Amino acid sequence: MILEDKQVLLFDLDGTLVDSAPDLAAAVNQTLIHLGREPFPEATVRNWVGNGALMLILRALSGDKDVDPELPQTLVDNALAVFLDFYAKCVCDKSKLYGNVKDTLLALKAQGYRLGIITNKPEKFVAPILDGLGLSGIFELILGGDSLAERKPHPLPLYTACKWFEVSVDQCVMIGDSKNDILAAKAANMDSIGLTYGYNYDEDLAVHQPNHLFSDFRGLLSVLKGIQEPA
Incomplete structure (x- = not known):
């Protein structure tokens, strides 16, 4: 039709x-490492993309597509700011x-x-x-x-x-x-x-x-x- x-x-x-998943994953993992957390494979981060930067970070901090409702707001705010800074530096690298x-x-x-x-x-x-x-x-x-x-x-x-x-x-x-x-x-x-x-x-x-x-x-x-x- x-x-x-x-x-x-x-x-x-x-x-x-x-x-854009390669650059998003790179920025997510740089953020997690900065926070003393373990990074994730790019294939995992791919399944978290699509609902904006905040949701991406919430999923990364939760380690799952389903967000942990107990995440401290101060952690979320800090992680989002760090992520946006990292992503700005690699937004179109890969x-x-x-x-x-x-x-x-x-x-x-x-x-x-x-x-x-x-x-x-x-x-x-x-x-x-x-x-x-x-x-x-x-x-x-x-x-x-x-x-x-x-x-x-x-x-x-x-x-x-x-x-x-x-x-x-x-x-x-x-x-x-x-x-x-x-x-x-x-x-x-x-x-x-x-x-x-x-x-x-x-x-x-x-x-x-x-x-x-x-x-x-x-x-x-x-x-x-x-x-x-x-x-």
Whole structure:
């Protein structure tokens, strides 16, 4: 089914456009070592990514995806500050684009779509990653996890993007790799496209019923055929 009459495409970042887990894991482990704790394999940290920096640190301190409710707040605050400092120094050292991302984004932009990013990553880290991976200037709007009072899966960032682009919800598509993206789209009554290769905590994204689901980013071109000019 072609997604027709769309004007704006909203993309998640981590796990959708960029494999940022190597740098996130490095910063997490530097933080844990700094605190006198044992580091974790990158594969473990991958399963903790996707809900923003605070949740990542809570999971790292808990050593599990399920957060320990007894963590002292002073420990959490200190660990988060240390993590953000470490991550700022390695934000794009080993991160890389997933296959076919840049060419597909450029093709979609050439077809007339306007592009934005809605991520749960702190906003200050987004531009350095885009610059480092050659994506600067492609996106008109960037909303981070700390840009608004709510983050995905809350629909507020999606509604905010619609208002900024001056389009209706029906004219937008949310594209991402995790349930947070699909649930945010559903809460906003927006169409969505899921990608299976990212960070979704080993859950089957199909359960959340995006309008389309692809294992290759290039699949977007099969359902987004470009903006039709008025006759």
